[in-house]
Amino acid sequence: MSDLHALDTYFSEKRETHLEELKEFLRIPSISALSDHKSDMLNAANWLADSMKKAGLENISIDETKGHPVVYADWLHAEGKPTMLIYGHYDVQPVDPLHLWESEPFDPQVRNNKLYARGASDDKGQVYMHVKAIEALFATEGELPVNVKFCIEGEEEIGSPNLPAYVEDNKEKLAADIIVISDTGMQGPGQPAVCYGLRGLCGVQIDVKGAKGDLHSGLYGGGVQNAIHALVNLLDSFRDEEGSITVEGFYENVRPVTDEEREAYRALGFDEEALKEEIGVGELFGEKGYSHLERTWVRPTLEVNGVFGGFSGEGIKTVLPAEAGAKITCRLVPDQDPEEIVEKLKSHIEKHKPVGVEVTVTEFDKGKPFITPFDHPAIQAAGRSYEKVYNVPTAYTRGGGSIPIVAAFDEILGLPVVLMGFGLSSENFHAPNEHFHLENFDKGLRVIGDYFHEIAEFPAGGLKKS
Amino acid sequence: MSDLHALDTYFSEKRETHLEELKEFLRIPSISALSDHKSDMLNAANWLADSMKKAGLENISIDETKGHPVVYADWLHAEGKPTMLIYGHYDVQPVDPLHLWESEPFDPQVRNNKLYARGASDDKGQVYMHVKAIEALFATEGELPVNVKFCIEGEEEIGSPNLPAYVEDNKEKLAADIIVISDTGMQGPGQPAVCYGLRGLCGVQIDVKGAKGDLHSGLYGGGVQNAIHALVNLLDSFRDEEGSITVEGFYENVRPVTDEEREAYRALGFDEEALKEEIGVGELFGEKGYSHLERTWVRPTLEVNGVFGGFSGEGIKTVLPAEAGAKITCRLVPDQDPEEIVEKLKSHIEKHKPVGVEVTVTEFDKGKPFITPFDHPAIQAAGRSYEKVYNVPTAYTRGGGSIPIVAAFDEILGLPVVLMGFGLSSENFHAPNEHFHLENFDKGLRVIGDYFHEIAEFPAGGLKKS
Structure with a gap:
């Protein structure tokens, strides 16, 4: 096992140096979405490669995509x-x-033990922690307890358009036993979490067309199908009054939540009252028989994301609308398949198509759900590492959102994925005044250092995905 | 009875003169909606007053509003x-x-026996016919067979904002036995029609509000009410699958269509196939047990005129929308009361309010339906006048639309309303190349002339609304 004391001493001594280094990294405005920042992107990649070299890593390359x-x-x-x-x-x-922004986004500042800068938490800070954990292990032990590969991309914030192809083309180079990602959050301040599953995504746009053009509601009203009436009838058919999705076979391949998981979620003591207050609703609403965490973590959804048709300006326009449309997306859980669910949506639409209109369905991009079993040794090992440093039980969580690249890794490389996050949901990712709680920077370095040793307890090939 | 032969001779002799005079009237660009045309409005009013004076009318005034x-x-x-x-x-x-426009809107031109100009059919041409019919009666008979009052307004195309007050303030001055309006259409070329009823109007906007703001559909989806789901559920509850409105008591005061009326509508031989072709639908849709004409003339409706909520741009946005709304209007028939119907809509909304959202209802302007009984002697008399000139049976029709000012006349003065239209639906009212078929100008002058004599068969006070 790791010598946490030695790591602790090393990180304590180097704290100022590390913080100054991280600030250097954060000063590079590597905004992937803006073409003006192309050279900044290269500078950031080079800075990271240098940092890896200093840490003792090898075979460093900046791979074109x-x-x-x-x-x-x-x-x-x-x-x-x-x-x-x-x-x-x-x-x-x-x-x-x-x-x-209270201070410039690319002029990192520490206030109240929080580091303010764009990327402090998402994800430069967390990437830097892995590099420094390795540096510390080399410094204190002379070698690493496990084999390590880094794959740090520059396009996550624009949807990772080129990473799946890169992973596909470099399957051998990236071959490993587990994938570790630090780009998610903890359960709360002082409450470490390992996220072992995320939902997938699929969706369709539904376009309903009645008459050739909008009609006068006086002259034709009552005698011609109204595209909005047809659409709302169709949309309403997707869900029952209690929030269950009524698409035939929708729940067919949903992996049931285990008693152990339910118990673990209950133990988290999720505060539904606080949530209601936060989002401003009088009551929560969802599938009967499931808690809020279960509804958002382990159950699939179908949400209408947008609806449009007819007149939406001020006042009244007595039109009988010829066209109406809606956008629908589903969050999927293991073992639902996005392709299959889209087919089921299409069958449902065909079956419930109202008379007097044509219905067109357009598919959106799809992403598979992912799960590493709750009791997988790599997941449990991560939990133990957190507990040694935070001295509280680790939460084993799932996420309601979708990180498509995680599903892509899962699919292409077929490895267990461990999401060890050190961010907090209050840290303004993607918003002004992004920051990182330095308490979690400090503790996280120690957790990661320890995790290398936890994984070293298993033989090569001993961590297969079940 | 009238001497149709004498009228015929008079109108034939004067045809060129009348057409030239009407062209003068049409050259005045009296666009009520545009403030630049304020002096044109006065010019048109003065021109009409002069024309009335020449015709032999008395007590002519241009009344301020x-x-x-x-x-x-x-x-x-x-x-x-x-x-x-x-x-x-x-x-x-x-x-x-x-x-x-193929020719300038205010430079009247005759092509193929059609007079092209803005206002040719709607409504200067038809107003002018009434004035000329009176001139003809004076010329051929020396007097009029009935008493006559004209009330010709200058704000119909902007919704008659000041006419109800004018009528209310001049009840005595406008007191009469019947109201005759020539501002509607015939049933088709060569097919005269008397319209004896129009639908009323009421409506509401429904705004649904869930959470404080839009939520991430991954983090919250499945656990919080979606404003669009709630809205479509509510909207879908207004109508059953067969097109009947399910609002409690909605049909309560609907005056049943009589067997005589149904027979009369059937006899019109309305071509539903042609309608489908015209508006581009594969099938018509509406309340079971009623023909298309019945659905649009004698049955009330509830139409969603617009719906909005969430994301309607290109592609996908995985939002759980906090707000959604819709606009609904009802076309009403006798004896439905707009105020009562709005109350019923509100009760329905309250009863079907989905959980987890707030619903706000805003009322739109209301208009009452109107009907002069089908067999009212003033209606039947109009039919006879048409038949004498057109030599085909008159259609007794109702309109699906609403002309609020007709309902206002009906309500304030409580008189039978006779809609004797000479326009054709193909004549581009409100559109470029508005025109008037001169065949109906010629025949209409004779119909109106005859109608004065038809009405003269009744004693004063003998035409009360039943």
């Missing part, structure tokens, strides 16, 4: 030990609206 | 005979888009 490059590095001398692939990103979100 | 003036005239020397109030308007619609 059709977009911004991927920074690769490895250290593969832990014979017989598992290989850990660490994914993260060096690009950041744009900074608008600039006037809402 | 808060907007454009009303032209009043009368002739009240037919002792013991009924008084006919003739309503029409001297204002016209704007002419945009000008480039689509």
Whole structure:
């Protein structure tokens, strides 16, 4: 096992140096979405590669893609030990609206033990922690307890358009036993969490067309199908009054939540009253028989994201609208397949198509759900590392959102994914005044250092996805 | 009875003169909606007053209102005979888009026996016919067979904002036995029609509000009520699958269509196939057990005119929308009361309010339905006058639309309303290349002339609304 004391001493001594280094990294405005920042993207990639070299990593390369490059590095001398692939990103979100920032987004400042800068938490700070954990292990132990590969991309904030192809083309180079990602959040301040599943996504746009053009509601009203009436009838058919999705076979492949998971979620003591207050609703609403966490973590959804048709200006226009449309997306859970669900949506629409209109369905991009079993040793090991440093039980959570690149890794490389996040949901990712609680920077370095040793307890090939 | 032969001779001799005079009237660009045309409005009112004077009418006045003036005239020397109030308007619609006109809108041109100009059919041409019919009766008979009052307004195309107050303030001056309006259409070329009823109107906007703001559909989806889901559920509850309105008591006061009326509508031989072709639908849709004409003439409706909420741009946005809304209007038939129907809509909304959202209801302007009984002698008399000139049976029709000012006349003066239209639906009212078929100008003059004599068959006070 790791010598947490030695790591602790090392990180304490180097704290100022590390913070100054991280600030250097944060000063590079590597906004992937803006073409003006192309050279900043290269500077950030180079800075990261240098930092990896200093830390003792090898085979460092800045790999071209059709977009911004991927920074690769490895250290593969832990014979017989598992290989850990660490994914993260060096690009950041744009900074608008600039006037809402209390200090400049690319002039990092520490206030109240929080580091303010764009990318402090998402994700430069967390990527940097992995590099420094490795530096610390080399410094205190002379070598790493496991094999390590880094794959740090520059396009996460624009949807990782080129990473799946990069992973596909570099399957051998990226081969590993587990993937570790630090780009998510903790359960709350002082409450560490390992996220072991995320929902997938699929969706369709439904366009309803009645008459050739809008009609006068006086002259034709009552005698011709109204596209909005037809649409709302169709939309209402997707869900029952209690929030269950009524699309045939929708729940067919949903992996049931285990008693152990339910118990673990209950133990988190999620505060539904606080949530109601936060989002401003009088009551929560969702599928009967499930708690709010279960509804958002382990149950699939179908949400109408937008609806449009007819006249929406001020006042009245007595039109019988010829066209109406809606956008629908589903969050999917294991083992639902996005392709299959879209087919089921289409069958449902066909079956419930109202008379007197044509209905067109357009598919959106799809993403698979992912789950690493709750009791997978790599997940449980991460939980133990958190507990050693935070001295409280780790929460084993799932996320309601979708990180498509996680699903892509899961699909292409077929490895267990461990999401070890150190951010807090209050840290304004993607918003003005992004910051990172330095308490979690400090503790996180120790958690990551320890996790290398936890994983070293398993033999190479001993962490297969069940 | 009238001497149709004498009228015929008079109108034939004067045809060129009348057409030239009407062209003069049409050259005045009396667009009520545009303030630049204020002096044109006065010119048109003066032109009409002069024309009435030449025709032999008396007590001519141009009565101020808060907007454009009303032209009043009368002739009240037919002792013991009924008084006919003739309503029409001297204002016209704007002419945009000008480039689509084949000849200038205010440079009247005759092509293929059609008079092209803004206002040719709606409504200067039809108003002018009434004035000329009176001139002809004076010329051929020396007097009028009934008493006559004219009330020709200048704000019909902007919704008659000041006419109800004018009518209310001049109840005595406008007192009459029947109101005759020539501002509607015939059933088709060569097919005369008397319209004896119009639908009323009421409506509401429904605004649904869930959470304080839009939520991330991954983080919250499945656990919080979606404003669009709630709205479509509510909207879908207004109508059953067969097109009947399910609002409690909605049909309560609907006057049943009589067997005689149904037979009369059937006899019109309405071509539903042609309608489908015209509006581009594969099938018509509406309340079970009613023909298309019945659905649009004698049955009330509830139509969603617009719906909005969430994201309607290109592609996908995985938002759980906090707000959504819809606009609904009802076309009402006798004896539905708009105030009562709005109350019923509100009760329905309250009863079907989905959980987890707030619902706000805003009322729109209301208009009552109107009907002069099908078998009212003034209606049947109009039918006879048409038949004498057109030599085909008159259609007794109702309109699906609402002309609020007709309902206002009906309500304030409590008189039978006779809609004797000479327009054709193909004549581009409100659109470029408005025109008037001169066949109906010629025949209409004779119909109106005859109608004065038809009405003279009744004693004063003998035409009460049943």
